[in-house]
Amino acid sequence: MKNSGNPCSGKEFELANRFCGTWEEYTVSETGETLVGTLETTWELGGCVLTQRFTAADNSFAFIAFGYLDSENGAWQETYILDIGRVAHYRWEPRGD
Numbered sequence: 001m002k003n004s005g006n007p008c009s010g011k012e013f014e015l016a017n018r019f020c021g022t023w024e025e026y027t028v029s030e031t032g033e034t035l036v037g038t039l040e041t042t043w044e045l046g047g048c049v050l051t052q053r054f055t056a057a058d059n060s061f062a063f064i065a066f067g068y069l070d071s072e073n074g075a076w077q078e079t080y081i082l083d084i085g086r087v088a089h090y091r092w093e094p095r096g097d
Contacts, residue, residue, distance in 0.1 A: 008048035012069050012076070016050050025054075037061070050078075 022040045026033045037056040044051045050067040067078040076092040 008046065008069070012074070013047065016067070016076075019050075 035057045052065040062083040065080040078090040080088040
């Protein structure tokens, strides 16, 4: 969790708090549930960077992602580094209330 009084706090960060923790991810089918992998989500650098680490259950795939709030435009930026040598960038912009 983040430290109180940190400059990286506020409503923009509160939404991401609910995703922090270690999660098992499953696919669901008519025959049951299958574990796909584990996702660990934590705040780093005093709550300024949201870090995600995913590892497939069979170790066939993994990624690390770093998310942060761009203070210039208020958009949430995320960069995913995949173990297959690819990088993906996402930008989430607030709209409405």
